[in-house]
Amino acid sequence: MRLTVEGEINRTYCQNLCLIFFPGAKFPEKEPEGADVPEVLLRTRTEEGVSISEAVILCGGRRTTGVGRVALSSAESADRAVKRSVGEAMLRAGSELMGAPPPWGILTGVRPAKVAAAMLAGGLDADAVREALIKEYFVSEEKAALLCRICSVQEKAKALAEEGTCSLYISIPFCPTRCAYCSFVSYATPAYLATIPAYLDCLCLDIEATCRTIRERGEKLLTVYVGGGTPTILSAAQLDRLLSTVNRAIGGTRLLEFTVEAGRPDTVTAEKIEVMLAHGVDRTGINPQILDDDVLAGIGRRHTAADFYAAYELAARSGIPVINTDLIAGLPGSDFRRFAGTVDEIVRLQPRNVTVHTYCVKRAAEFTERAAAGSLDGIYSYSGDDTAACIEYSQRKLAEKGYLPYYLYRQKNSKGNLENVGYAAEGFEGLYNIFMMEELQHIYGVGAGAVTKRIGRNGGKITRIFEPKYTYEYLRQHAEDAPDGSGGGAAKP
Ligand SMILES: C[S@@+](CC[C@H](N)C(=O)[O-])C[C@H]1O[C@@H](n2cnc3c(N)ncnc32)[C@H](O)[C@@H]1O
Ligand code: SF4
Structure with missing residues (x-):
């Protein structure tokens, strides 16, 4: 599209x-040129202590406009x-164009x-x-109420994340096959899957080193x-090795939560679940996405x-406390x-956690490539078609069954601009999800694609350290870092 920005305003925000x-x-x-390319003009200025903005949209032969005014005050940054004020102008012009x-x-x-928590x-x-x-950000009444509910559910978890606490994220970026909607960095080709043993060697070294650092820092x-990817792509023996390493590295630490996300039902076996239980794993995920x-x-x-039901049954019968x-x-x-049928089936099974995502169009996903090639229509959608009804149904049904919404995040290009929400039976909120999403404590990330986030004192500046995105880079880095050059690394597959 064509975007013109005039005045002191960040262009990325306008995008x-x-x-x-x-x-x-x-x-x-x-x-791009051409009469059929949508065009947006955003203009802002400050007059007598008021930020005044205008938006003009030209699209499909229509022209809509909007104005935003916000008085500058000491209560918020300029x-x-x-x-x-720019947001308000765009919201007015855009809502008129789209009809809602x-x-x-x-x-x-x-x-x-975080916005609500800061207030x-x-x-x-x-x-x-x-x-x-509602008034300053034009959030709908329902979504504003949902957000406030989440903030109150998060209170107990927030109290746990005191200064000097941390969590550990371990990345298993491999999957049995690639899902057409997904763009997570994860590998499913035989050449990459063959690197799992070498990857595990490096990962175990990193887990030990990271836990040493955590101890040394007190x-x-x-x-x-x-998480992943699909951690249960590992064989039972590999999973046993990984979890033994974790337990050895953390010593006698009594964790509040130990999650191994299984994910794909087609990778779950009774043996792998036994291994998880034997190592103290108390939370897992078995994901149908849609039944x-x-x-x-x-x-x-x-x-x-049917594969989902079988895997779920295995996990539920094993006694893992939270699925x-x-x-x-x-x-x-x-x-x-x-979708509503899926929600009905899930609440019948009574898992302690349910996470409801909105389909989000990701640039690197197969569906998006198919849409660009013209073989798939309608993946981008302002209105979201019936997705809003799906999300509304899940919120109502899960509330009726006693689930509490406990964390929420949004992504660009989500159908209907809708959200992702984690629900939990009371007292079974996924603590890692809250700590990580609300940036409440240090998160140490190990493995390809993982990110370490260190939170400054009193919730101050966040420092991010990125692990190599691709497994072959991760393996190469290990090989280079090892004193004898061995490092357990492998060549690029
Ligand atoms: C990192 S993925 C790992 C889950 C696991 N590998 C599986 O597939 O069951 C976590 C979750 O993100 C969600 N997800 C991934 N891509 C998505 C997309 N494009 N739109 C909406 N949700 C998505 C799916 O619900 C998925 O279970
Ligand atoms: S949704 Fe899960 S299994 Fe599918 S490609 Fe993404 S991470 Fe892998």
């Missing part, structure tokens, strides 16, 4: 505002005030619960926060999360609904009936 109304829009340096306002208003590029920390009570979200490890064999085939999951199930609303090929 994010455009993406709310034009999901999937691109902003190339050499702007930067934030200007962002809100977006559910999350102009909250973009920020973690919604609470600034002295507002929950009602005032809800009102501010930090208190609260949770461990083995419909046609949609599962269409999204490339390579497992059926999470990931669902996705709005997947290509799915609809309200299929």
Whole structure:
């Protein structure tokens, strides 16, 4: 699209505002020409202590406009005030063009619960926060209420994440096959899967070194999360080695939560679950995404609904205390009936955690490539078609069954600008998810694609350290770092 920005306002923020109304829009340096290319003009200035902004949108032969005004005050930074006034202008022009306002208003590029938490920390009570979200950020009443509910559910977990506490994330970036919607850095080709033994060698060394660092710094490890990819792609023996290493490295630390995300039902076996239990794992995830064999085939999951039930049954009968199930609303090929049926089935199984995602169009996913090649329609959607009804149904049904929403995040290019929400039976909230999402404590990340985040004193500046994104880079780095050059690394497959 064509975007013109005039005045003191961050261009990336303006692009994010455009993406709310034009999901999937691109902003190339050499702007595209032609009458059919949507065009946005955003202009801002400050007059007598008021930030005044205007937005003009030209699209499909229509022209809509909006104005935003925010008085500058000592209660908020000038930067934030200007962002809100530009946001308001864009929201008015965009909502008129699309015929409806977006559910999350102009909250973009920020973690919604952090915005609400900052207001609470600034002295507002929950009602005032809800009102501010609606009036200042144009968040819908339902979403503002949801966010306030989440903040209150998170209170207990927040109290646990004192200064000097941390969690450990271990990355297993391999999968049995690649799902068509997914863009996570994960590998499914035979050449990459063959590197798993070498990867495990390096990973175990990193786990030991990281736990030594945690001990030397006198930090208190609260949770461990083995995620992916698909951690249960490891054989039972490999999983046993990995979890033995974790337990040896953390010594006698009594964790508050030890998660091994299984994920794909087609990788779950009784033996692997036994290994998890033997090593003290108390939380896992078995993910159907959707319980419909046609949609599962269409999204490339390579497992059926029956496979999910079988894997879930294994985990539930084993006595692992907390099982999470990931669902996705709005997947290509799915609809309200299929998604609502999935939610009904999941609540019948009574897992202690359910995470409801909204389908999000990711640049590197197969579906997105197919859409670009013209063989798949309708993946980008402002209205979200029936996805809003799916999300609303999941929120209602899960609340009826006593689940509490405990964490939330949003992504660009999500169908209908909707959100991802984790739900838990009371007292079984996934602590790692809250600590990580709300950036409450240090997170040490080990393995390819993992990120270490160190939080400054009193919740100050966050420092990020990125592990190599690709497994072959990770292995090479290990080989180079090892004193004798051996390091357990392997050549690029
Ligand atoms: C890192 S993935 C790992 C899960 C595991 N490998 C599996 O597939 O069951 C975590 C979750 O993100 C969600 N997810 C991944 N890509 C998504 C997308 N494009 N849109 C919405 N949710 C997505 C899925 O629900 C998935 O279970
Ligand atoms: S959704 Fe899970 S199994 Fe599928 S490609 Fe992504 S990480 Fe792998």
